[in-house]
Amino acid sequence: MARTTDGDGTPVPQRLLAAATRLFAERGYDRTSVQEIVEAAGVTKGALYHYFGSKDDLLHEVYARVLRVQQERLDAFAGADEPIEKRLRGAAADVVVTTIENLDDAMIFFRSMHHLSPEKNKQVRAERRRYHERFRALVEEGQEAGVFSKATPADLVVDYHFGSVHHLSTWYRPDGPLTPQQVADHLADLLLRALRP
């Protein structure tokens, strides 16, 4: 057996990250001790600090992963060869589905920002801002084209929608009556309906 996959087949760094993600979402960053993380991953502190510089680094990795995935998916929808209405709806619904499918990530994302070191916090904010602006551009494009109402500033529209996405981790339960896709359709629908001229 190779050392790096001792136990199951998953490499140690990924096991650590997975364990940390679950625990951070479950009890919060500060309430999760490094000892608990390494125990959940089936290794010891030595292994953790071999792969990660600090507990903070572990949290930063969660953010980096989420941001990368979201940016990629948004780009795919925004760049599609479709009318603006469809592109915005697609992107708006997709971010809902993706968020629900990774509720732990969402929980951590909005709850633990202030636990990042100042420079990492700044970096995450910058990346997040780029994402926001990309999304806003879609709204503005529709407004310019006369397809969406200009009654509300595009910035606010984006924050309105992402507020509801943010909120998902608070109320959505996998054992509830609605599937992720159904929730996504409804929320995208609300957005598009609010934007009707």
Added chain:
Amino acid sequence: MARTTDGDGTPVPQRLLAAATRLFAERGYDRTSVQEIVEAAGVTKGALYHYFGSKDDLLHEVYARVLRVQQERLDAFAGADEPIEKRLRGAAADVVVTTIENLDDAMIFFRSMHHLSPEKNKQVRAERRRYHERFRALVEEGQEAGVFSKATPADLVVDYHFGSVHHLSTWYRPDGPLTPQQVADHLADLLLRALRP
């Protein structure tokens, strides 16, 4: 000088609660030490543990205050003698203004739920649920009356709106271009527009 108002004119318990609120919002519950709270309030631990049973109690007080104020205000708008559209719009806009005027409370509310003890957490959730249901009743009333679209379940509509309220503490800055009232008008507008039949 009376002992309970040593320093300025504010009673010690309120000074402690105010200091705790500010610090919890600023650095988070876990990152705020009891020592910092008592120093900010100009007293010592003896005073804090004379009035509050635990650090957790202090946090619970913040939640109790927010919930009480919000419930009262919602009741006032919901019970007014106005058409349903006006009542919902009034309530929706008011919660935005109130939230912005107490951004620290909002920050704490959604970020620190999991720091409450299990039974207090349960209590807060129950109270929160009552608030949600009161708000949902307004939406349903409008839907029944045919004034609002039935395309989206009322529950989801409420969560959509409160998502954006929740999100305010993340992006709203008092030195930004929009006044609290302007933001409230826009967000209430988006809600009502989404509900157009």
Added chain:
DNA sequence: AGGCCCAGACTAACCGGTCGGTATGTATCT
């Protein structure tokens, strides 16, 4: 004189991070 209010020293638990050391794999040379 007795009770409310509070100061401040103290404690027991815990936490993130470090460090010396070990085991296993790989590259190179003979």
Added chain:
DNA sequence: AGATACATACCGACCGGTTAGTCTGGGCCT
């Protein structure tokens, strides 16, 4: 093909520092 030399992966004991909460004592008001 075997030996030597080094790199990588990981263990687990340990340390300095911090924390929430306790306790004893004293001052001020009624």
